[in-house]
Amino acid sequence: MRLLRAWSTLLWLSFRRLLWSGSTLMVMLPLAACLLFIVTWRKHLPGDSFAAFNIFSQFLMLVFASFVVPICAVAYATSGIGGDREDRTLLFLLIRPVPRPLILLAKYVATLPLAVGIVMTAFYVYCLSVNHEIGWDAYKLYMPAIFYMTIAYIGLFHFFAVTFRHSTIIALIYSLFMELLLGNMPGIVKRVAINYYGRSLMYAAGSPLGLERPSPEWFEPISAAAATLTLIGIAAGGLLIALVVFQRREYTDLT
């Protein structure tokens, strides 16, 4: 009971600090920019539903899934434990009678509703703002892919947070280099990027509504089941490895 009380205190503290942190401000900027873009650009969408759906889907894949989702995940997932580490307040948590894996788990659980909530809400608002029947279709079809991508990024960035001293910078470099650059390269190299699996899921979900796949040389998606499993695997694996690293690691830079 004592442990549960201690853990829930840590969870609440982490959630509160994340909510009122610079991270919230940091994610609002790209989210607002995206919204502004959609609102100004929607009048140029063709009247034909198939064409409009294709254009909107491409926007979601190339901008939202490849850039905005990882940025939101970086902002919260690395700020949880990484923020405490950079501020050196992590020491005050490590000397309390809470097992280290539970400390990290509290940070993870505090991050989830914020990052997932903001991403899913933003996604909903974008679909609504497109002011077209395709918006609602896109929301229903792509919601699972966006969700799985978000939790995969959160898991991976928690691993970064416990491993690297300046995890936010490393996660940003990862997002911009691996996700944006390698994720959009032709051939097999894009499979190192999380967004490849998210986009595979989106192509599979959008195909009944006529979403056109690019040429196989440019993008060869894997099956929806394999993509889902991979994203869940990255989410769970990232968290699991982070838990093991955090349990064993000595943080010599705190004092």
Added chain:
Amino acid sequence: MILTFDHVTKFYGPVIGVNNISCRIGPGITGLFGANGAGKSTLMKLASGQLRPSQGDVRIGDTRAWSFSAKRLFGYSPDLNSFYEEMTGREFVYVMARMYGMTKGEARDRTEAVLVEVGMSDRAGRRIAGCSHGMRQRIKLAQALIHDPPVLLLDEPLSGIDPGGRREISNLLLEQGEKGKTILVSSHILVETESLADSVLIIARGRIVASGTLREIRAMLEDRPLTVEIVSEDARRLASLLVNEPDVRGIELRSDSLVVKTRNPQRFFGLINDMIAENGVSVRKLQSLDAGADAVFNYLQQGAR
């Protein structure tokens, strides 16, 4: 409760932090002294379970310091100036209390009690970001005392506190020591806590070079050479009288004083008394430059080189 270091060595990569340290620290106040980089902080981090020893074992009672169950057994005040700056002092201590699994009521009561103990109850409503260094030290001390632990590990707890505050904190620590708590206080200024500590550990270059009471350590040094400053208008004459004495190892003549190194302090003081009486030499001041506690520390540190 006993804090035990059993053949503890800690490496930071190729660099050695502490080297084969063994000691048992029991109830009462033990001072841990050493220059910056001597290994005090490493020892504190090992005791508070932030670091695992590369070799050997650190235990609090029967519990390994690294294990999470040991965290209930000690309170730790780090030499660190980082807090949740947006919180008030009271809120910070309360949150730390809740992290020991206390109920809201228990945490509130304990928070108020320790804030009174550290003399912060009237100022704890202030945001930590706006607190002075001394107030931050008291807040750190409060969070260490919050669960009334049997062992207290205090890293430089008196640094940055004004003399009045030092007296208050010293009295608080003495009270805690009298209650039978095991208190390890680290400092790089020996005089700061020498009046507080029942015994001392002196650490230099990762090794404990002396342990015991300050009196015991000084006794250990009796046969060591001593440096004495003699302030006299007849400094030159006195130097000429002392220069052939067998117990005098060296003389440095200054404008109105001389600094003498002697290999037998007891015999030397007798000799000086005789010279003053027999030769009518006027001596205004006679002081040992090594007699202070800092000198003990310096001696030992030099010995470790």
